[in-house]
Amino acid sequence: MDEIIFRSSQRLENVEMQVQLVSSKMKDLINAYLQQSRALIYQVWNSTKIEHMRLNMRELLNYLLAAAHDFKEKAVDVADPKRLYMFLKAFVGGRWSKREISLVCIGFLFGGLVGLTIGLSVRRKESTIRYMEAVQLNQYLGIESVAVVEDAIAPHECGDYDVLIDVKAASVQIIDAEICKGYGKTLRKILRRIFKQSSSDLPVILGRDCTGVITDLGEKIKRLEIGDEVWATVPFWSQGTLSQTVLLSENRVAKKPKNVGFEGACSIPYAGSIALSILNQAKLDVSNAEKKKIFIQGGCTPVGCLLIQILKHWKAEVVTSCCERAVPVAKALGAADIITLDTLEEFRSKIFLEHEYENNEHSNDQVDLIMLIKELELRGQQYDVIILTRNDRFNWKHLTRFCKKEKSIFSSLPPDLLSDSCGIIGRNLLSLYIKTKMIMQTILGAPLDDYDECHLCYETLNDLTHGVENGYLQNVVDKVFQPKNIEMALNHIQSSKSIGSSVITFR
Structure with a gap:
């Protein structure tokens, strides 16, 4: 046992000596490296090229200082009223009096100020960001992930064929609950990018229809006017209508029936468009x-x-x-x-x-x-x-x-979308197919009526307006909610006990 301890201690001593030797060599190497680095830096700093560069920089700095001094002296001379007066007097050849020259100077000054004022007034105004209340979805985690935000960016600039609507009420549909679970997320991302709405599918504003008042519209729109009471619908992939302001294509908007209020009317546009579409299929x-x-x-x-x-x-x-x-x-x-x-x-x-x-x-x-x-x-x-x-x-x-x-069996509920289960490769291929198809439709002059768009248009809304105003279509509203109660509204619309539409009011 003593022999084992003795041999172990000898080995430890050997290891300790080797460690000390290695550390000593490392220290010497580091010192040598530092000395070489210092020598190299000193050599470079004192080289002829660096010295020449320092001289050039010094000369350039002196030249700039001298130029600035000369400019200052000349500027003072030019701005001297006496020199300016003598120059103008020599220029006009003594034909103008001091009073006339003074009037000319005052005229130039006044004209310059007027021109500056006009230029500032007609210059392009910077775009301002406006905010609004909206029912928004930031994740596809079900109804619980829906939130009412106060700082959603509000649209305020219309294109030639756009309509800006101050929303009074919007309905909650079964498809809104499906969107909360991820319905249409792949097509939403692709189509919103194609139609230049957004480069992402999130956040999503819920709501597929609304009623409100037009506050602004594009220059090329003749069918509608500012102040018109209207209703509108949007497809599942587009930004929704559950917000204080919406910007929609003219094709989605029609005048609201005059004999029904905003809350009652908003129970009809989307559901009525779906109903007419199903009857057309049948x-x-x-x-x-x-x-x-x-x-x-x-x-x-x-x-x-x-x-x-x-x-x-x-x-x-x-x-x-x-x-x-x-x-x-x-x-x-x-x-x-x-x-x-x-x-x-x-x-x-x-x-x-x-x-x-x-x-x-x-x-x-x-x-x-x-x-x-x-x-x-x-x-x-x-x-x-x-x-x-x-x-x-x-x-x-x-x-x-x-x-x-x-x-002879038809369904009005959202059909299952295979695209929702696509991987990255599948999404890219689908995006390429949709873009190619739309380009071909545009070239051939075919209508872009795919993806839940054909029946969601002002012509269908006009048919519904005719039905309401002639008395054979009545609105059926079960409950009216505030935006903060959106979860209750979504749960209620899915209940078998609900009757007609659930409405969110923004008034």
């Missing part, structure tokens, strides 16, 4: 809808309320489903028959037994579908068209047996 119009039997699932959604009224005006027979609270509204709107979903709670346990759903493992969506099918079976009717306006996540095939012909 190839239904005033000429062929008479006596056809139409089933509307969710008749008291914003879209459902308008579909019932339009089809009633076209003399179609409308059957709809809604909650018990909404039955009086559905009847007043013109539904011929109503499936009251709340009463189906009485059949819930019975349906579970018949379909072996005792464990209640299936979602409410599937249960609602089963209950709806049960009621449709009890009625034993077939429909020319079935339109889904609420919760179309279930399989449509279950409803095809209630259609008179194939491909």
